[in-house]
Amino acid sequence: MADPRGHESRRGTQPAGGGPEGTRDPAAAGRPGPGPAGGVAPARGLAAVRDLRLARTALWLLAVSSAFTGIPAASFPRTFFDDFPFPSAWVDLLPPFNQHLVTDVGGFFCAFAVLFAWAALRPSRELVVPLCASWSVAAVLHLVFHATHLGGFGVADAVGELFTLALLVALPAVAVWALPGADAPTRGA
Structure with a gap:
């Protein structure tokens, strides 16, 4: 049956009540129903900030942070060890210097910088979720190590x-959370 605008109507073809369009689908019942002009109703609360722009912002912050760490570590390991993060010099509080280790860690951070930039440019759940999960394993271990090795740090530096x-542990969670779900409309693309 067509409505006055010529659109096909589902009225009468679905059971009354339940979710959007008169369905009894419990999964559909939790989704926003039609909004103004037949569009999707605006999200409320935390769902209002859950969109692709937030995911991309978190991914870009991770890309920049990884590059900021990786490029000097891979290119200038001694300077990285003596002075990073410029100008506070936290790394040299955890001696001894090992050029091989610092260069390898720099390469690791550079590789993640490339992946985070790629994910920010072409975000998909298939890329972002395993990337952020992998990063989170390293980031949590890194945080735990540093939290248990604060000797020599001043209060402000600690x-x-x-x-x-x-x-760096929170941003991947934000990126994954902010990605629209497979059934959610994509905003901010």
Whole structure:
């Protein structure tokens, strides 16, 4: 049956009540129903900020952070060890210097920078979820190590280091959470 605008109507073909369009589908019942002009109703609460722009922002922050760490570590391992993060010099509080280790860690961070940039440019659940899960394993271990090795750090440096490392644990979770689900409309593309 067509409505006055010429659109096909489902009215009468579905059971009354339940979710959107008169269905009894419990999965559909939790989704926003039609909004103004037949579009999707605006999201409310935390769902209002859950969109592709937030996911991309978190991924770009991770890409930049990884590059900021990886490029100097891979290219100038001694300077990285002596001075990173410029100008606070936290790494040299955990001696001894090992050029091989610092260069390898720099390569690891550079590789993640490339992947995070790629995911920010072409976000998909298939890329973002395993990327963020992998990063989170390393980030949690990194945070735990540094949280248990604060000897020699001043209070401001210890707080700054732990805050920064905790942010690197939180950002992947934000990126995954903010990705629209497979059945959700994509906003901010």
